[in-house]
Amino acid sequence: MSGNTFGQLFRVTTFGESHGGAVGCVVDGCPVGLEISAENIQKDLDRRRPGQSKITTLRKEEDKIEILSGVFEGKTTGTPIMMMVKNKDARPEDYEKLKDIFRPSHADFTFQKKYGIRDWRGGGRASARETLGRVAAGAIAKKFLKEKLGIEFLAYVEQVGDIKTEVDCNKVTSEQIESNIVRCPDEKIVEKMIELIEKVRKEGDSVGGVIRGVIKSVPTGLGEPVFDKLSADLGKAMLSIPAVKGFEIGSGFEGAKMRGSQHNDLFYTGKQGKIRTKTNFSGGIQGGISNGENIQFRVAFKPVSTIRKEQITVDSKGQNVKLEATGRHDPCVLPRAVPIVEAMAAITIMDHYLRNKAQNL
Amino acid sequence: MSGNTFGQLFRVTTFGESHGGAVGCVVDGCPVGLEISAENIQKDLDRRRPGQSKITTLRKEEDKIEILSGVFEGKTTGTPIMMMVKNKDARPEDYEKLKDIFRPSHADFTFQKKYGIRDWRGGGRASARETLGRVAAGAIAKKFLKEKLGIEFLAYVEQVGDIKTEVDCNKVTSEQIESNIVRCPDEKIVEKMIELIEKVRKEGDSVGGVIRGVIKSVPTGLGEPVFDKLSADLGKAMLSIPAVKGFEIGSGFEGAKMRGSQHNDLFYTGKQGKIRTKTNFSGGIQGGISNGENIQFRVAFKPVSTIRKEQITVDSKGQNVKLEATGRHDPCVLPRAVPIVEAMAAITIMDHYLRNKAQNL
Amino acid sequence: MSGNTFGQLFRVTTFGESHGGAVGCVVDGCPVGLEISAENIQKDLDRRRPGQSKITTLRKEEDKIEILSGVFEGKTTGTPIMMMVKNKDARPEDYEKLKDIFRPSHADFTFQKKYGIRDWRGGGRASARETLGRVAAGAIAKKFLKEKLGIEFLAYVEQVGDIKTEVDCNKVTSEQIESNIVRCPDEKIVEKMIELIEKVRKEGDSVGGVIRGVIKSVPTGLGEPVFDKLSADLGKAMLSIPAVKGFEIGSGFEGAKMRGSQHNDLFYTGKQGKIRTKTNFSGGIQGGISNGENIQFRVAFKPVSTIRKEQITVDSKGQNVKLEATGRHDPCVLPRAVPIVEAMAAITIMDHYLRNKAQNL
Amino acid sequence: MSGNTFGQLFRVTTFGESHGGAVGCVVDGCPVGLEISAENIQKDLDRRRPGQSKITTLRKEEDKIEILSGVFEGKTTGTPIMMMVKNKDARPEDYEKLKDIFRPSHADFTFQKKYGIRDWRGGGRASARETLGRVAAGAIAKKFLKEKLGIEFLAYVEQVGDIKTEVDCNKVTSEQIESNIVRCPDEKIVEKMIELIEKVRKEGDSVGGVIRGVIKSVPTGLGEPVFDKLSADLGKAMLSIPAVKGFEIGSGFEGAKMRGSQHNDLFYTGKQGKIRTKTNFSGGIQGGISNGENIQFRVAFKPVSTIRKEQITVDSKGQNVKLEATGRHDPCVLPRAVPIVEAMAAITIMDHYLRNKAQNL
16 A cells, blocks of 8 residues: 555556665566566666666666566466566765755655655655666566557657657557657657757756657457546556656547537447547547547656756755755656656556456456 | 545445436545534535536436445444435436437447446446545545645636636635636636536537646645655546546646756745745645645546537447437536545545555554 | 455445444446346345344344345446345344443454444444345355356354264255254254254353355366465455354364375366366365365354343443343354355355456466 | 455565575565664574474575665665565476476466466475565564564464463463474473474374464554454464464354353453453454454464375376475474464554554544
């Protein structure tokens, strides 16, 4: 109940602090017989890894994953899968001077108030390094859902600051997304985004943005009707990612301005007698349950709180202090957040796939 | 796991279909000794009730709540509180002709696909009537949190279609909200909103909007750092309400356009040595944990799917059919959704209050 | 987390106090399409009902069950099934004089200490009347498991006081059990048991006993290997029944005296190539997972605490008081506990059936 | 839901196979600020360790625990505590010849049937090596409960085969228990027990027994009234330990033979006005809730399934095979199970302590 576990049947528990012994996860409830290797996991971790390009933090972290249980002769056995990365690039002395300071819009103050104690080295448990365990677990979910059901997860950077692409999310490919360091599939604006991020870095500042997610080939029937609507659980999954401030499914906030006669997705009978909708303002989910159309959602990220610019804040005694961060941080977290969004989407769909299967014989 | 329960320690399970025997809830985990009466609950139910004003549906439902367990001599005893309303205004024959039709953007199609069977009378379990149980449970949470901790929940209609108020949410009072049938605290635009809703009704159409929520006097420390961030659980709570398509905490999607140097909420020491933030782009939650500032969030509602305008859809055999709804429905669901938003917010805060208390001695 | 819910996927929440408004349950997660009627439920409730024979309490409670949600046109729809019995035979004045007294070995003292408040009418929530909701939920589970999988649940009174039957539990039939008011399938000793119970009643005393349960035609593979072993969850299910003090699976405490070479159940290949065991000291469960043999268990019930004999106890101020119960109570609870044992067994198996199905594709 | 997690608020998840990469646990929900070190944990692990005396298995496993998260500067921080032991003494070739054989009364057959795949090296996940994670987690719970509440956990071997001590469990001390390799506090029979165990070992056989547990200084009010009775959760905890076949609380199966007038624990007012009971047939728990008396329970262990004696069993094709185990195994598991019983008792009490605190303000 301390909120370190996500999911009901595909249960992901993450553990670890930024500069503790290790970070990782335990995945419980994974179906049996899935072929899985450290390499499968590593691929997504490398997309999340710091230092992967000139627009991310320059910190180098190799982040080599080990699978320590739950896999035998290359296959899942139905027992808990523990995966972890030992922490290496630990330079706690970088953080020593921050131990009594509450950095603005970080979790320093709230952790201190909640627990009365905190691991102040690099954000401790509140560090985005925690998401490494999510990406590892998500890689398993993605592999299963791809192989067994053909479900595909795509996420990409749609907006950085006020630069936004208008590409049709249904047509975007994985190759387009991975073709550039921003992970934006619109080559016309990628350079502008890179320029903006580099400008922001030089100013010692940071910038936010929006990631769009599309999930293709989802079977109808996933999601529970009341509290655990698929949209509600996807929303929670995304809002649990560090720095996320907003979530939209389908039409989102734009839908609030519309009339029912515009917004209603009219049904028709398509190829092979499959019932489809003409529009998809519902974002692939109706009454909390997937309807077989692409699931479409958007996730708003604030600019990351760590900036080099001087800021005035307070210390644990309430005294004003000047803060000038010196670590190597991300001016824009979105390119590295793309695999995290995919992972949380995959974990959510996986869990609902198993839940649906349990009740509907 | 069928998603009819919300919360970990303050657990709300709702039951009931629109035209079944009864709708209601079981609240488990309520602290002991809270004075509670049917009247306390009824007050909020009346704000959710159909037929309460000219801009809601004209269906009359008295919705008298009964408390059937868990309360003894006017006080909660720590045992499950079962509350219910027997269904009365049941006119299933109104729906008989809809039993084989998939109404656009309703849950008819997805329920049928998921379960192979559904209660087609008035939406069955997918009916907004299910939220009656949430409002009843929320009334208990609100009363507890108000009396023991002084926490106040305010929600109001901020936007209907493209008419939007810019009032400062921190200054809005409950009286202002309840002073008019829209539940919008900005008297300058209320009339315009009413006009729009009436126009939409005449056209046989519906319109969406945005509800803003503010939670005042929340203690610091509520929320869990990783998956069960207070913002993530509030988001899930809101996204589980029928017709909701988007959720923002604090700066939301606007925050995505900002720089870190603008967005960071600088700390300072305020009255009585209390550490405060100068701005509140965080929306009262940092690192998933409440920081003592007002919690601010926004919830986007799509226009309700039931409209009188003729629509072309398909039946269960995939044949095209004309649909012209004749029931008495809401042109704009937002005024009645205000107490639902408050209820879900209160249930979420209550649950996290108990969770925080359990771990932090 | 207040312990009013049992099960992970087939979730049973009971509510209600002995003399409150109603007692009942919400069953969430029941598979779709099961035919169910109030009559199906009532049959088991009647076996649990007070006043059913001369050896139970003479209190008359009709206990007519209503199904108020989750069933449509006679079938389960996948939504929560709420069932309840309105309380009628409420004579709280009988209990008024007990409101400040801690009856020996009842829950009066511990409820008061835990909650500081309690519904003192007839034991309130601690009353065995709470088990009515369990029996109703169990009736659904039994019906599903019988129809879909051919699983059969048998429970019978094996021992009353020191009178014990040695019949082979594998050969006992439902008809034998229901052929007499003790629910003991051994006609040779039934009369002795009845005599003992009547003697005990005349003495104003009560007597304990043992119920044996047998579950037949359980598929292999139910149960989870570590904490949620099928034996552990069955044990918890039984130990949660009021007055239960012990639980054995298979060889139980006798097994503690044996050698491995005696106790090991040797495998052999039986009819149709099915792998069987020669003996069944394991009680049908190995490593926490069902092996296809009959599941065999025993449940020890203490003598019920309510007796007519005078006892010295204390009141809420710690003063000595004389207690002489006058209500109409059971001298031996076992005959009425048989359907409760069956119900808890069925709920447990049902839950594990769904859990197994979720993970093992 | 795969049953690898125990507890609601103090949540223990174990992971790992006998011969995989590592075994260990994640403890989530531990209160903040508890001083904890690897040494604290190691002490109990050493009591569980193979090879600790001449009557256990002679396998040497050092089992050095590492704490990899959740502890900072020697104190718990409220974040998940991951602890593990890397597997070293891996000789899977010992097991290679067993990979297609179903050992009698082991989990080989049921795992194969459930999952269709299994890690056959040394029992894999079904190995008692899994309990290492439980003991580590239990050490934390014991330390917390001792320091904050003075609660003491004692478990000891009461019976080996048919040799049984009659010492008064309330008077037994930890020193007496640890004074000999059997962990039986009755010096008069310890030698007989050792002789029996050595005899059994020489015969290539194994023998079962009973462990008694006593929990002292438990506050009143722990346990939930209905399904999560403290006795039910303790029972489940014990029945989840490998080889356990029975559980009794208080009078247990003996209580079934008694009259209510004998069994009822009469209240009286003791020292400092504390309400006590004259007898303790309830075993410290009434209505599922602790009453402040010593909690007393008994746990029956079958003889371990691995024996050196030749047995006839079947392989995965159903063919008869001769089995003669050659590994180094325990003739009697009870001395090493004592810390496991203590650990599971401590985890259960800890969880209920936090649960009680959450609801009862």
